[in-house]
Amino acid sequence: MRSSDNPSRKATSFDVARQAGVSRATVSRTFTPNASVSPETREKVHKAAKELGYRVNYLARSLINRRSDLVGIVVAGMDNPFRAQQVHEIAKALVSRNFRPILLPADQGESADHVMDQLLHYNVSGVLVTSDAPPTELCREFAVHGIPIVLINKGDPIPLVDRVISDNATAGRVAAETLVECGAKQLAVLSASHVSYAARHREAAFVARGMDLGCAPRVVPVLINDYQNGLAAGRDLDGIDGLFCINDYMACGVIDALRTKPQDPKNRIRLIGHDDIGQAAWQAYGLTTFRQPCDIQASQAIDLLISRMADPELEERTVLTPVTLVRRVTA
Missing domain, CATH: 3.40.50.2300 (Response regulator)
Structure with missing residues (x-):
């Protein structure tokens, strides 16, 4: 009796081999990535497995292979x-x-x-x-x-x-250069560098390049690099006209905070993020950012x-x- 005639029993590789007319080793090779099996045999085994409802038990296989x-x-x-x-x-x-x-x-x-x-x-x-x-x-x-x-x-x-x-160093350096090219003179970076390796290195590169450009960037610390901390920080950015947020998630919070307070068009904050999340391209944000592929x-x-x-x-x-x-x- 085939396993398909008895729903209470799961099909095994022996059942598949019998139905496909091949050896059990051939069935094993068929379901092993990159193993050598002819297209005709592979199709025959897959057809039998589908008819019988057979699925490879990868956890059991790992116990045998030790990986x-x-x-x-x-x-x-x-x-x-x-x-x-x-x-x-x-x-x-x-x-x-x-x-x-x-x-x-x-x-x-x-x-x-x-x-x-x-x-x-x-x-x-x-x-x-x-x-x-x-x-x-x-x-x-x-x-x-x-x-x-x-x-x-x-x-x-x-x-x-x-x-x-x-390439955090390039991101930090180019962010400072781009903000200065846009006319910013009072630079700052928003960063929870104590919890993030990437934040530390982007922040350091931004500050170093800003110093080279004669801007002496401020570091605005936050607890976590997330939307809520960006929203909170965005409410108190007086004296800053060029801001680098070390990720887009936080930059979106800053933009939403800036919407709640009037800005002088002559002294608007230029803003750059990092990551190029989907929201960065939304019309509501239009965020200049670094794409991390x-x-x-x-x-x-x-x-x-x-x-x-x-x-x-x-x-x-x-x-x-x-x-x-x-x-x-x-x-």
Whole structure:
């Protein structure tokens, strides 16, 4: 009796092999990425699997292979549209390369160690970290266990841990130059640098270039780089006519705050953000910003992950993701 005649029993690879008229090893190869199987045989196996309702048990396979197809994504700040866009591109890129993403959220501005510790129990093939506080000791522990880990826009160098970093120095430098070219003389940067690696480096580059241009930029600190902190800071920007927000999410808050108070057209605030989230192009914002290409960054991170799977002893590497200034109405 076929398994399809008995709904209470799940179809197995033996059932599929029998129905397709092939060996069980052929069925296994058919469902193994990049394995050598003829198109005719692959079609025959997939047809039998569909008829029987067969699904590969990847978790069971991972117990046999001692490595799953799961890749952990540790992420914080999912309320930020850029983070959602970033995770979408990472997950899409992983699936296209026959990995299965597992998402673990961490709290914004807090250590992600409790989240990453959970991943050690999932037999993951690798980990991508986008949270603001990657735990150095756990990163080292992953490396010791031979589990590749890639930090995206995070942290200082850690042995055997690779990083993908946006070109924060260029963003900060060009932001200062662009604001000055627009006529701004009193520059400032809005940044929660204490919780974000990217914020620290964008802020530092902006201040350094502003000093070179004779503007002595102010640093306006906030608790978190989010919309609400941008909204609050935007209500008190007296004496500033050129502002760099280290992300668009916060810049949108600033723009909404500025709408609530009258501005002298001759002394309007020129504003630049970073990330080029979808909202930046909305008519309500028209935000000049730096595009950080999430698709390129995702591909870079997965390339590093795969190469380290092949050779865990590689020296740690850092790959730079380019940024592009997108001019709109705010600067």
